[in-house]
Amino acid sequence: MELIVVGLNHKTAPIEIRERLAFPEERMEHALNQVKSLPSLKENMIVSTCNRVEIYAAVREAEGAMADLKAFLSRYHGLPLKEFETNLYYLVGEEAVRHIFRVASSLDSMVVGEPQILGQIKSAYNVAVEAKSSGLILHRLLHRAFHVAKRVRTETKIGNSAVSVSYVAVELAKKIFGSLEKRTVLLVGAGEMSELAARHLVSAGVEKVWVTNRTYDRAIALAQEFRGEAIPFEEMNRGLRIVDIVISATNSPEHILHHDHVVRVMKDRKQKPIFFIDIADPRDIEPRVGDVENVYLYNIDDLQKVANDNIEDREKEARKAETIIQEEVAKFLNWYRSLEATPIIVALRKKFEEIRTKELAKTLSIHPNLSDKEKESLEALTSAIINKILHEPLTLLKQKDEDAMADLYLDALRTLFRLPVISSEASDEEKEKDRSD
Amino acid sequence: MNIYFLKLASLFYFVGTFAYLAYLILLRESVSKWAATAVSIGFASHTLALITRYAEAGHTPVTNLHESLSFFAWMIIGVLLIVNLRYRVKVLGSFLAPIGLVLMLFALALPKEILPLAPVLRSFWHPFHVIFAFLGNAVFTLTFCCGVMYLIQEHQLKSKRLGAIAKRLPPLKVLDDLNYKSLTFGFPLLTLGIITGAIWANYAWGRYWDWDPKETWSLITWFFYAALLHQRLTVGWRGRKAAIMAIVGFLSVLFTFLGVNLLLSGLHTYTNW
Incomplete structure (x- = not known):
């Protein structure tokens, strides 16, 4: 049995493809059930966010399962395989485990260190648990992944520095306004970039979004997405007077906000601080606006510069995080390998055999006068009892791949009979000893 | 002990x-x-x-x-x-x-x-005068610190540097709020300090006000903070201006407290120290 990941993310696929392969929340359970019914699969869960679509699965045999999953994605979304086949990645075994740990720890995120992804993975896992599509392996794997994410968060400063432009904007807003609750934002121009920045601000607590756009219909459409309010472009001042943050991203060839205009606006605002984010190219806001008191003006290059300054710090922390992940992958694989049936069967037999010979020797020493023939029948009797007891469980375990619960049984057996753990974990124990020395 | x-x-x-x-x-x-x-x-x-x-x-x-x-x-x-x-x-x-x-x-x-x-200090009002005055000064020290932090933080944000310093200082809003809050505590305390001082002066010298340097300077300080409070409430002065005012105001406080005693002489000089 093997662990695999099949999926695509922001690095391998453009947004158009990611959108088309995304699994909407309300249909997730349905999708999980469909995947579960694939004969090659034993356990699965689906992670679907705006940056990634991934299926984590425990399968009988990797290659066949990957082909099945590819076909499933194409069939389920009605998208010909050739349109997204090159965007997919396939990971098996150790690579798959490492990938899942990295995703949960936000090392694979578009904004490395952003905290949302862990929550998204957790809810994806919960849906899988409810749909009963996950089993022992994924349970253990995901719980380890949550543990790893927590370690990375507490032992490194990966989440501390803002490294994406939108994230920097949020950090700046917090440095100006403190908490972002009860703050409002005005989007000038309804583009993808401003929408993304606004999304970050909203998830950081911004209360209300106003939208204005030369084409009023687009303003209304975008405002609806944020449950905000649209205002006609000519009435922009109305928004400027009350909002705290302005994100400007129009296609205007010249500045739309000038120094003198902003000075007047500030008077109306009673000098209440305002944060302008100019992500338009060419610029929407005259640079001199930044000189006005209580006005903070950052354009996209300024934000990018701050982000770059933070990247160096972050890379150092990321290396620390990778070390943690390496450690945890090794630990998980030790446990995972201990689930192989043969060593457990051998260990179980050995244990029973040891008990049998020991007890038999005791009995024989009490009755020294037994004839050889009697001894032989005792020998045969005890062996037969053990074989009969073990017969059914062992048959079941040998067909492990056919039975979804077999991993659970193996794990239980190991615990119940305190079976010696297999070599790889023994070496782990030695390692711990070394550490304590 | x-x-x-x-x-x-x-x-x-x-x-x-x-x-x-x-x-x-x-x-x-x-x-x-x-x-x-x-x-x-x-x-x-x-x-x-x-x-x-x-x-x-x-x-x-x-x-x-x-x-x-x-x-x-x-x-x-x-x-x-x-x-x-x-x-x-x-x-x-x-x-x-x-x-x-x-x-x-x-x-x-x-x-x-x-x-x-000293006989002149043996008064019911003297401790009140001093406690109010010092408590006011202590609160203005807080206003001053917030002002200094505000100016540093504002400079970081205006010059688009979000490094070690910006990370360590609180958000501007918090500093400005504290500036205002402390002002609303400090100003009444200063006022009480001056009033109790005048009452005490009446008992000690028979006059409420004598225009000695300390009195004059504390009145200057009082007017200064009154102006700041007024501007905040009416014109909406805040942020940078309020921070600078808080710093200048504190210099006036310091001069009233120490400078007058050390550099000028008057009724408030009771001992060499």
Whole structure:
């Protein structure tokens, strides 16, 4: 049995493809059930966010399962395989485990260190648990992944520095306004970039979004997405007077906000601080606006510069995080390998055999006068009892791949009979000893 | 006895200041907790010092420069502890604790003997006058620190540097709020200090107001803060302007408190120190 990941993310696929392969929340359970019914699969869960679509699965045999999953994605979304086949990645075994740990720890995120992804993975896992599509392996794997994410968060400063432009904007807003609750934002121009920045601000607590756009219909459409309010472009001042943050991203060839205009606006605002984010190219806001008191003006290059300054710090922390992940992958694989049936069967037999010979020797020493023939029948009797007891469980375990619960049984057996753990974990124990020395 | 507690308090203030400065560098929560603990113990010991001195002297210990500085330091640390309870601006300790410590060290360096009380200070009103005035000054010290932090932080944000300094200082909004809040506490206290002072002066000298340098300067300070408060409330002065005003106002406070005693002479000069 093997662990695999099949999926695509922001690095391998453009947004158009990611959108088309995304699994909407309300249909997730349905999708999980469909995947579960694939004969090659034993356990699965689906992670679907705006940056990634991934299926984590425990399968009988990797290659066949990957082909099945590819076909499933194409069939389920009605998208010909050739349109997204090159965007997919396939990971098996150790690579798959490492990938899942990295995703949960936000090392694979578009904004490395952003905290949302862990929550998204957790809810994806919960849906899988409810749909009963996950089993022992994924349970253990995901719980380890949550543990790893927590370690990375507490032992490194990966989440501390803002490294994406939108994230920097949020950090700046917090440095100006403190908490972002009860703050409002005005989007000038309804583009993808401003929408993304606004999304970050909203998830950081911004209360209300106003939208204005030369084409009023687009303003209304975008405002609806944020449950905000649209205002006609000519009435922009109305928004400027009350909002705290302005994100400007129009296609205007010249500045739309000038120094003198902003000075007047500030008077109306009673000098209440305002944060302008100019992500338009060419610029929407005259640079001199930044000189006005209580006005903070950052354009996209300024934000990018701050982000770059933070990247160096972050890379150092990321290396620390990778070390943690390496450690945890090794630990998980030790446990995972201990689930192989043969060593457990051998260990179980050995244990029973040891008990049998020991007890038999005791009995024989009490009755020294037994004839050889009697001894032989005792020998045969005890062996037969053990074989009969073990017969059914062992048959079941040998067909492990056919039975979804077999991993659970193996794990239980190991615990119940305190079976010696297999070599790889023994070496782990030695390692711990070394550490304590 | 009181000097023993005072020295113990200084020791804890020293540890607390050191820990607060370490916190400024390391940004470890545990360090700030240690700092707060040390400063709190110091404050308790300082309180004991004031009580024992009161018992030993038989009057409120605010009659010479040693006592005044010690009392002022006690109030500043008190303000720090109260703000720590209400606001999560731990970095404030890195500013206020050193000020408290320096005042304490000066207090310890000055003659500490308990002197017989000058007749003019033997008044019901005198302790009230001093307590209000010092409490007001302590609160204005907080306003001052917020102003300094505000200017630094604003400069970081305006010049688009979000480095180590910006990370350590609180958001502008928080600093501006604290600036305003402390003003609304400090100003009434200063007012009360001046009024009780006038009443006391009437008992001591038979006149409410004498235009001696200290009185004049405290009135200048009062007008200054009144103007700031007024501008804040009506014109919406805030941020940078309010921060600069808070700093200038504090210079006026300092001059009223120390400069007048050391540089000018008048009714408020009772002893050489």
